[in-house]
Amino acid sequence: QVQLQESGPGLVKPSETLSLTCTVSRASISSYYWSWIRQPPGKGLEWIGYMSHNGNTNYNPSLNSRVTISDGMSNNQFSLRLSSMTAADTAVYFCARLGCYDVLTGYPTCFDQWGQGTLVTVSS
């Protein structure tokens, strides 16, 4: 069973940059697509962006100018950076693996494995 674990600060000041890392066990970063998703308290899920097995990325247009997803500092890690944080960015941040590959396009279509999530609060 694949395991994902988010790590990073639980508190970020307004205007600062959030950096989170997802550590993956029992699956290779280079074999799948990986994503970040967030959930503000009491609200629904929002896709942030993804990184493919070969390093290609795509981001939610609503966050595009502020977000970067990349390989992590260590093996089998990937990271999220979100700049210019505001109170509206307070949320639980999940990392997830993309699966359910479409037979026609070859692209993944669902999030089949999730980390437990980490709460990030933006406050001075």
Place this chain on the structure above:
Amino acid sequence: QSVLTQPPSVSGAPGQRVTISCTGGSSNVKAEFAVHWYLQRPGTAPKLLIYGNNNRPSGVPDRISASKSGTSASLVITGLQADDEADYYCQAFDSGLSGWVFGGGTKLTV
């Protein structure tokens, strides 16, 4: 405002059947891309419940099913149990966004 529209809440008595709807548009639910469903209990991560419109991962009982027609998808739970109380989310790929979108979530009360 979520791209996919779900009712905020549904309820049913133990043993009954409930349906949760998910309405999208031509760039997501109506397209050739599949709709997936997730279950989320308080304080935990979402868990994949149905994938590829109506396929169940190992461990998901067959009293849970789903379908898609046009720009709408539905999740059906029969024989409701207390353990079914949770939030349910639909999700699809959106070709206009070139990314993935979720419904706003539906809280099921048993």
